[in-house]
Amino acid sequence: MRLSQYFLPVLKEKPAEAQVTSHALMLRAGMIRQQASGIYTWLPLGLKVLQNIQDIVRENMNKAGCIELLMPCIQPAELWHESGRYDAYGKEMLRITDRHDSQLLFGPTNEEVITDMFRNNIKSYRDLPKNFYQMQWKFRDEIRPRFGVMRGREFLMKDAYSFDIDQASSVASYYKMYEAYIKTFKALGLCVIPVRAETGAIGGSLSHEFHVIADTGESAIYYDERFEILADDLAGDMDLMRSLYTAADEMHDEVNCPIDKHQLRTSRGIEVGHIFNFGTKYSVAMGALVTSAKGELVPVEMGSYGIGISRLAAAIIESSHDEKGIIWPEAMAPFKVSILNLATDNVECNAIAEEIYQILCSEKIDALYDDSDARAGQKFATHDLIGSPWQIIIGPKKAAQNLVELKHRATGETEDLSPEIAAKKLIL
Amino acid sequence: MRLSQYFLPVLKEKPAEAQVTSHALMLRAGMIRQQASGIYTWLPLGLKVLQNIQDIVRENMNKAGCIELLMPCIQPAELWHESGRYDAYGKEMLRITDRHDSQLLFGPTNEEVITDMFRNNIKSYRDLPKNFYQMQWKFRDEIRPRFGVMRGREFLMKDAYSFDIDQASSVASYYKMYEAYIKTFKALGLCVIPVRAETGAIGGSLSHEFHVIADTGESAIYYDERFEILADDLAGDMDLMRSLYTAADEMHDEVNCPIDKHQLRTSRGIEVGHIFNFGTKYSVAMGALVTSAKGELVPVEMGSYGIGISRLAAAIIESSHDEKGIIWPEAMAPFKVSILNLATDNVECNAIAEEIYQILCSEKIDALYDDSDARAGQKFATHDLIGSPWQIIIGPKKAAQNLVELKHRATGETEDLSPEIAAKKLIL
Numbered sequence: 045m046r047l048s049q050y051f052l053p054v055l056k057e058k059p060a061e062a063q064v065t066s067h068a069l070m071l072r073a074g075m076i077r078q079q080a081s082g083i084y085t086w087l088p089l090g091l092k093v094l095q096n097i098q099d100i101v102r103e104n105m106n107k108a109g110c111i112e113l114l115m116p117c118i119q120p121a122e123l124w125h126e127s128g129r130y131d132a133y134g135k136e137m138l139r140i141t142d143r144h145d146s147q148l149l150f151g152p153t154n155e156e157v158i159t160d161m162f163r164n165n166i167k168s169y170r171d172l173p174k175n176f177y178q179m180q181w182k183f184r185d186e187i188r189p190r191f192g193v194m195r196g197r198e199f200l201m202k203d204a205y206s207f208d209i210d211q212a213s214s215v216a217s218y219y220k221m222y223e224a225y226i227k228t229f230k231a232l233g234l235c236v237i238p239v240r241a242e243t244g245a246i247g248g249s250l251s252h253e254f255h256v257i258a259d260t261g262e263s264a265i266y267y268d269e270r271f272e273i274l275a276d277d278l279a280g281d282m283d284l285m286r287s288l289y290t291a292a293d294e295m296h297d298e299v300n301c302p303i304d305k306h307q308l309r310t311s312r313g314i315e316v317g318h319i320f321n322f323g324t325k326y327s328v329a330m331g332a333l334v335t336s337a338k339g340e341l342v343p344v345e346m347g348s349y350g351i352g353i354s355r356l357a358a359a360i361i362e363s364s365h366d367e368k369g370i371i372w373p374e375a376m377a378p379f380k381v382s383i384l385n386l387a388t389d390n391v392e393c394n395a396i397a398e399e400i401y402q403i404l405c406s407e408k409i410d411a412l413y414d415d416s417d418a419r420a421g422q423k424f425a426t427h428d429l430i431g432s433p434w435q436i437i438i439g440p441k442k443a444a445q446n447l448v449e450l451k452h453r454a455t456g457e458t459e460d461l462s463p464e465i466a467a468k469k470l471i472l
Numbered sequence: 473m474r475l476s477q478y479f480l481p482v483l484k485e486k487p488a489e490a491q492v493t494s495h496a497l498m499l500r501a502g503m504i505r506q507q508a509s510g511i512y513t514w515l516p517l518g519l520k521v522l523q524n525i526q527d528i529v530r531e532n533m534n535k536a537g538c539i540e541l542l543m544p545c546i547q548p549a550e551l552w553h554e555s556g557r558y559d560a561y562g563k564e565m566l567r568i569t570d571r572h573d574s575q576l577l578f579g580p581t582n583e584e585v586i587t588d589m590f591r592n593n594i595k596s597y598r599d600l601p602k603n604f605y606q607m608q609w610k611f612r613d614e615i616r617p618r619f620g621v622m623r624g625r626e627f628l629m630k631d632a633y634s635f636d637i638d639q640a641s642s643v644a645s646y647y648k649m650y651e652a653y654i655k656t657f658k659a660l661g662l663c664v665i666p667v668r669a670e671t672g673a674i675g676g677s678l679s680h681e682f683h684v685i686a687d688t689g690e691s692a693i694y695y696d697e698r699f700e701i702l703a704d705d706l707a708g709d710m711d712l713m714r715s716l717y718t719a720a721d722e723m724h725d726e727v728n729c730p731i732d733k734h735q736l737r738t739s740r741g742i743e744v745g746h747i748f749n750f751g752t753k754y755s756v757a758m759g760a761l762v763t764s765a766k767g768e769l770v771p772v773e774m775g776s777y778g779i780g781i782s783r784l785a786a787a788i789i790e791s792s793h794d795e796k797g798i799i800w801p802e803a804m805a806p807f808k809v810s811i812l813n814l815a816t817d818n819v820e821c822n823a824i825a826e827e828i829y830q831i832l833c834s835e836k837i838d839a840l841y842d843d844s845d846a847r848a849g850q851k852f853a854t855h856d857l858i859g860s861p862w863q864i865i866i867g868p869k870k871a872a873q874n875l876v877e878l879k880h881r882a883t884g885e886t887e888d889l890s891p892e893i894a895a896k897k898l899i900l
Contacts, residue, residue, distance in 0.1 A: 051539050051602060053593040077589060079544050080576070085589055086542040094542070111479050114514040114522070116507050116626045117545060117609055118566075118578070135571045138546075140578075143563040143613045148508070150546070150568075150578070161505060161513055165481040174479060181545055181609070185571045198544045 045379070046401075047414045051088050054426050064260050066361035067192030069370050073430045075357070082189025082197030086354075089430060092378035092410075093357045094200060098179055100231050100375060101202050101351055108224035110175040110204050115157045117181060121147035123156035127329045133245065136184045150183040155246070155326050155348055158205040162344065163332040169209040172334065172344070173217055177204035179353060194314070194358040195262075204349040209336060211323065214345035218250060218321040221349045223282050225254055225317050228351070230279060233373025234360065237313065239265045239290040246348060248322025253292050254351075255313025258362040264293040265313040268303055314359040321347040370431030371454050379412040381434040381470050382427040386420045392443040396463045400436055400448070403467040411470075428453065436466050473807070474829075475842045479516050482854050492688050494789035495620030497798050501858045503785075510617025510625030514782075517858060520806035520838075521785045522628060526607055528659050528803060529630050529779055536652035538603040538632050543585045545609060549575035551584035555757045561673065564612045578611040583754050583776055586633045590772065591760040597637040600762065600772070601645055605632035607781060622742070622786040623690075632777040637764060639751065642773035646678060646749040649777045651710050653682055653745050656779070658707060661801025662788065665741065667693045667718040676750025676775075681720050683741025686790040693741040694724040696731060742787040749775040798859030799882050807840040809862040809898050810855040814848045820871040824891050828864055828876070831895040839898075856881065864894050 053074040061078075062068035070076045075090030086094060102112065118140070124130035138150040151157065158176060166174065179202045189197050204221065208214035222238065229236040234256055241253040255265050268288040271278065278285045289303045301308065326332065327343035336342050352359075357376075364371045374380060381404065385397040397413065404411040412432060414423050420439070427435050437449040442460060450466045451458045461469070481502040489506075490496035498504045503518030514522060530540065546568070552558035558565075566578040579585065586604060594602065607630045617625050632649065636642035650666065657664040662684055669681040683693050696716040699706065706713045717731045729736065754760065755771035764770050780787075785804075792799045802808060809832065813825035825841065832839040840860060842851050848867070855863055865877040870888060878894045879886045889897070 049537060049539075051541075051593075051604070077592065079585060079588070080546070080548040080574070083544045083546055083548075085544060085585065088539050088541050091540060091542050109477060111477075111516050112519055113479075113516050114519050116511045116513060118508070118511055118611065118626055120508040120511075138568060138570065140566060140568050142566065143615065146508070157507060157513065160507070164505065165479075176479070183546065187571065198546055 045410075045412050047412060047416050050412070052426075052430070053087070054429060062192065064191045064194065064362065065365060066194060066358040069361050069365060069429070070192055070358065073370060076193060082186055082195070084193055084196060084198070089378045090357065093372075093376055094353060096376040096378070097232065097353050097356055098202075101228055101353065102179070104224055104228040104231060105177050105202070105204065108175070108220060110177045112178060113176055114178045114180060115151070115154050115161070117150055117183075118148050119151045119157055121149055123160055123330075124149065127156050127159070127326055129156070129245070136186065138183045138185050151180075152182055152184045153246070153348075153350075154178070154180075154203055155205070155346075156330070159326040159330045159332050159346070162207055163330060166207070166334065168335050169337055173206065173208045173213055175204055175206045175217065175221070177202060177349075192358055193354045196354065199352065200354040202351040202353055206347040206349070208345045209334065209342070211345055214321060214323070214347060215250070218319065218347050219282075219286070221319055221347070222252060222286070225319065225349070225351070226279055226282075226285070229254065229317070231375060232356070232360075233375045234316075234363070235275070236316065237265055237267050237271055237290065237311070238285075239267060239292045239313075240295050241292040241318065242294050243320055243322065246320045246322060247325040248320050248347075250321040252319050253315045254317035256316050256359045256363050257311045258314050258359065259312055260362050261312035261314040263313050263315060264296075265311055266291045266293075266296040266301075267309050267311075269307050269309050272309060314355075314362060315352070316356050316359050317349075317351045319347065319349045365431075368425070369429035372431045372433055374433045377431070377433050379410045379430075379432045381409065381411045381436060382430070382432040383411055383413040384423045384427060384435055384437045385413070385415055386423065386437065386439040388415060388417050390440045390443065393438050393440055396443050396446075396448060397438050400438075400463050400467050403464075404470060407471045409470055434470060473838075473840050475840060475844050478840070480854075480858070481515070482857060490620065492619045492622065492790065493793060494622060494786040497789050497793060497857070498620055498786065501798060504621060510614055510623070512621055512624060512626070517806045518785065521800075521804055522781060524804040524806070525660065525781050525784050526630075529656055529781065530607070532652055532656040532659060533605050533630070533632065536603070536648060538605045540606060541604050542606045542608060543579070543582050543589070545578055545611075546576050547579045547582075547585055549577055551588055551758070552577065555584050555587070555754055557584070557673070564614065566611045566613045579608075580610055580612045581776075581778075582606070582608075582631055583633065583774075584758070587754045587758045587760050587774070590635055591758060594635070594762065596763050597765055601634065601636045601641055603632055603634045603645065603649070605630060605777075620786055621782045624782065627780065628782040630779040630781055634775040634777070636773045637762065637770070639773055642749060642751070642775060643678070646747065646775050647710075647714070649747055649775070650680060650714070653747065653777070653779070654707055654710075654713070657682065657745070659803060660784070660788075661803045662791070663703070664744065665693060665695050665699055665718065665739070666713075667695060667720045667741075668723050669720040669746065670722050671748055671750065675753040676748050678749040680747050681743045682745035684744050684787045684791050685739045686742050686787065687740055688790050689740035689742040691741050691743060692721040693739055694719045694721075694729075695737050695739075697735050697737050700737060742783070742790060743780070744784050744787050745777075745779045747775065747777045793859075796853070797857035800859045800861055802861045805859070805861050807838045807858075807860045809837065809839045809864060810858070810860040811839055811841040812851045812855060812863055812865045813841070813843055814851065814865065814867040816843060816845050818868045818871065821866050821868055824871050824874070824876060825866050828866075828891050828895050831892075832898060835899045837898055862898060
């Protein structure tokens with residue numbers, strides 16, 4: 045993409061309304077703009093990040109055997125009366141009356157709708173287990189929306205729902221998703237800690253939250269030091285990972301903690317995923333029954349599994365930035381490389397920049413070519429701010445020797461290379 | 473995808489609530505289920521069609537230089553007071569009050585939000601022209617939702633908005649989109665007629681609707697017979713296409729029609745796209761001003777451009793089906809091919825079906841492998857119903873001679889081929 049054809053309204057100053065770094069950087073990098081309290085427009089750069097996250101999550105959900113569908117944003121209130129949550133959910137639920145005085149709501153979560161879909165279409169153990177997921181904009185009317193999209197009102201969530209014939213199979217489905225989540229976050233370039241959690245309004249008894257560690261995290265999390273010591277090895281040994289002590293703040297009890305306090309780590313975390321096994325809470329209330337192998341009608345066993353897609357965009361920035369701006373993991377970077385042409389009035393610079401841009405386009409590498417007439421300092425600031433993992437910098441002196449500078453955003457390391465070799469390094 | 477791992481709740485009978493063919497077929501093929509009046513869940517097969525349409529529309533919008541972003545579903549009412557449309561829009565707009573008594577609405581269209589985004593971020597003619605688009609779920613509280621997703625309340629729309637410094641440039645942007653629309657619908661495998669239309673609630677003076685011809689269409693459309701006679705050639709001659717007489721029902725005036733009635737064709741059409749040039753209606757009302765080359769502050773010239781993504785899924789079915797079910801154009805088919813293993817207890821059939829399935833998967837051809845133990849007649853009915861463009865049918869007699877049957881859904885033509893050659897025909 046040529047910057048002259050794009051829309052990247054970067055801001056030089058930190059906006060006054062931003063209390064946390066990710067919010068400030070998302071505004072400054074031209075990723076989002078607020079439309080109303082807790083409600084945002086995703087500008088082109090921000091939307092690309094959301095789409096990249098969605099692609100990776102979708103790929104990993106499909107690999108885990110989940111089936112994608114899409115439920116509506118607007119739900120009938122009657123389903124929530126059936127489950128008993130209409131009154132229980134409180135003011136966070138955006139309640140709506142249509143022109144015929146029907147009671148509707150903007151879905152904050154989808155247990156009711158998926159249970160209704162299930163009971164109308166699936167009747168036998170032969171069709172189980174099943175796991176359905178969707179990526180959908182949801183609404184929770186937070187009393188105090190803050191921190192940008194981290195705690196917004198309209199947000200994009202991946203939510204999945206598992207259906208099993210009995211509890212043992214349901215718990216197996218739960219841990220299959222636990223493992224799929226570890227793989228998904230790894231594919232996103234993130235290290236997460238899964239901690240035992242309370243189930244709250246969703247219900248049930250088995251639950252884990254997945255946290256990105258960041259000093260600005262809203263929650264305290266507690267976990268066995270081996271999560272840090274073993275790190276990557278743990279992903280290959282799920283049994284070990286699951287056996288280690290972890291706890292969300294409200295689950296941790298210092299007095300009765302089963303591990304020695306010297307082995308216990310505490311961090312601040314940002315919750316980016318949450319999984320629940322809640323048994324038959326909704327299937328009993330709503331009559332989602334299936335015929336078992338013995339011919340008996342039994343309520344289906346369920347779980348639900350969320351990933352905060354839009355929140356992830358902010359969480360990643362909290363955990364990966366420096367004083368100059370965002371540092372994107374490659375997997376979700378909006379552009380893998382920025383091409384900085386420092387002298388658009390110089391014939392050699394233009395020729396080299398065009399050549400590199402054409403090579404990268406033909407190889408389907410997402411490159412942002414800064415062909416604007418801004419001065420060099422401003423270009424450096426812009427591309428450090430938006431955080432492309434790589435920069436190819438083309439200035440007159442080096443261009444005269446047929447050289448460009450390849451810069452790695454995370455480390456700041458640079459190399460002088462021929463244009464062809466610089467382009468090749470990005471294609472590998 | 474193996475059918476045993478998938479979710480395809482087909483219905484044998486035509487559901488009583490379906491008044492039109494596309495609605496009946498979408499329910500029967502397990503594409504959608506109604507959640508509330510005019511509000512649907514998109515089941516896996518339906519969602520795949522939506523995603524395929526979105527991919528093709530996105531590719532064509534990007535080619536036309538449009539930039540994708542995403543506005544929120546929920547909009548603040550105050551923007552609609554600024555434009556003067558809050559009261560004018562009537563009961564079709566779903567009005568919402570949040571917990572702090574703020575007036576919100578579920579966006580039926582986005583001229584106000586995009587104009588607000590524009591005025592806050594773009595100030596100079598140097599940044600023009602620009603065309604922003606999104607694909608977003610919208611809500612219009614139809615008094616009588618009907619015909620399934622054809623006239624639903626919650627619907628997926630691609631909407632684009634152009635911004636230009638003067639009227640001449642704005643009209644040029646309009647016709648650039650007109651051409652992009654012709655190309656987009658062609659890429660979807662559809663023949664559409666663009667007809668001159670009234671502008672209604674959006675405003676302005678220049679407007680075209682794009683119609684798929686179908687006997688069940690809600691609108692009458694009028695056009696020069698050369699649209700049918702020249703057909704494909706017209707797409708290569710936009711000047712000629714634009715010069716031909718066309719009119720939506722409310723624009724057609726029999727007495728003053730400029731062409732001879734023998735040259736005039738009339739059809740029923742389903743509106744799948746609508747484009748508008750409305751000048752400065754919103755920019756004047758909302759103060760979206762830019763500095764011109766002369767240094768003057770002028771209101772920006774705008775247009776808007778919609779494609780009904782979810783409606784398209786139904787419109788295509790109306791225009792492409794037979795008594796057995798849907799006939800998908802390849803570009804948007806949920807599965808390019810169904811593999812029908814007619815005897816899952818037969819070793820040779822299983823081996824051949826598996827082999828073909830593996831070849832197609834490795835070539836990233838979207839195949840639905842019917843590995844269920846349903847009887848042959850039921851499998852034929854299911855796959856004719858869901859409309860995969862191709863079927864590979866594997867039965868014991870032919871399998872013993874290492875042959876399969878390749879069937880073309882649209883023509884019903886069949887060929888006996890070796891498994892390898894049948895697979896190869898689909899890869900080409």
